[in-house]
Amino acid sequence: MRVFLLVFALVWNLALAFPRVGVHQGFTRLVFDLPQGDVQYGLSQENGQLVLNLRGVKGASLDQVVNSAEVVSVQTIPEGEGVRVVVRLKGPVEAKVVRYTDPDRLVVDLILKKEAASPAKPASDPVRNRPPRPPKPVVLLDPGHGGIDPGMVGHVVEKEVVLDVALRLKRLLEREGIEVRLTRDRDMHLSPDKREDLSRRASMADSSQVNLFISIHVNATPTRTAQGVEAFYFGQAQDSRILAQV
Ligand SMILES: [Zn+2]
Structure with missing residues (x-):
């Protein structure tokens, strides 16, 4: 051997992940790769959760820890003819939803609402004036x-x-x-x-x-x-x- x-x-x-989750500066992006055909979706937000219901989509049960500035985790739950996606939030978010074709996908950007974002530090803060270290x-x-x-x-x-x-x-x-x-x-x-x-x-x-x-x-x-x-x-x-x- x-x-x-x-x-x-x-x-x-x-x-393999559904949705794919991307952590970016200032927002968290969820990308749902969709099958061709009739897919419907609905979005609601309450009690620190954003819930996205997708009909006409198959997705495996999955709980992804994200821990970005906006999102704690994303859970995908297969339900009947579709999936329910529960996004646990760190604060109220604005959700920008855009649907693209070729390939078919739904892109959801989650941005913390201004009042929920932590207050900006004053400009005189010496930490802010230090040149940023290259990551x-x-x-x-x-x-x-x-x-x-x-x-x-x-x-x-x-x-x-x-x-x-x-x-x-x-x-x-x-x-x-x-x-x-x-x-x-x-x-x-x-x-x-x-x-x-x-x-x-x-x-x-x-x-x-x-x-x-x-x-x-x-x-x-x-x-x-x-x-x-x-x-x-x-x-x-x-x-x-x-x-x-x-
Ligand atoms: Zn191996």
Whole structure:
């Protein structure tokens, strides 16, 4: 059995999550990828929650922790012929909703209402007058599997190798002045349910404003035909309409 290293490097844009959540300066963006056809939606806001009902859309049950300036979390609940999306808010928001076609999607921008935003600091505040430090790039490393999920088991156990690789890579990146976060730093799973486990890893990448998400895996083949390193990555979107929106 040959073992080879598999590395996923994704500029974070989770295709599986519904909705996709983007944290931006001054607003949180929810992007709902819609099927072609008749989709209806309704929006309401009360008691610190914004509820979006979508009819004609299928979405898996998912609770994404966002923790942006506007949003605590986004929960997707399948219901009958559609889904209900409950957005827990940090304060009253203005919701700007735009529907796009080709591809069909609904973009909801949530902006804290002025009276809810924290009062601006006076201009004489010395902290404000300091030149802003250039932000450190942030990389989220995801050692695959862990805990009850060993991953590939051959001459080595995948969950152990990928954790070791991630911890070594963390040290190398930090030496270059990069801030490194980990989805796990020891032998643990994020959920005993595989789908939920992957969803939590995804949420960590989506909610923590990371510049790069790297998921590290070690695969094996019984046929002794494969060796080496395999890398999958998402590059920048090429479509200018998507670049403009997401
Ligand atoms: Zn794996």
